Amino acid sequence: MTNAMTEERVKPAACETMAEVRYGIDRLDEQIVALIGERFRYMDAAARIKPHRDTVRVEWRKAQVIENARSHARAASVPDEVIGDIYERLVEGSIAYEFDRFDELRG
Numbered sequence: 001m002t003n004a005m006t007e008e009r010v011k012p013a014a015c016e017t018m019a020e021v022r023y024g025i026d027r028l029d030e031q032i033v034a035l036i037g038e039r040f041r042y043m044d045a046a047a048r049i050k051p052h053r054d055t056v057r058v059e060w061r062k063a064q065v066i067e068n069a070r071s072h073a074r075a076a077s078v079p080d081e082v083i084g085d086i087y088e089r090l091v092e093g094s095i096a097y098e099f100d101r102f103d104e105l106r107g
Contacts (some may be wrong), residue, residue: 036090043094047101056098062091 009024010016050056066087073083 039090040094040097043098044101047098047105050102053099053102053106056102057095062095065091 009027010020012021012024015021015024047056066084069087070080070084073080
């Protein structure tokens, strides 16, 4: 049985086959999606906690979140432009989701 067929993923520097690479990516994607799901649970909490609909979108906070992500990317030697683009979409999607949840809770 190859390493790609076991539960443990092979670290990128130790990969010797594309199967190991793909398996590692697939396992990381599972974790990333789970973390994004947890992030959206915080949007549920924000929608529940915020007193007014006009407090859902906070531009200074959006900019701060994106810059924080870019800073983490630079520290991890990951292209910060790519992370900035991903976070722009993630934050906009989170805001839209929070608006929906806010409206549902107060419907």
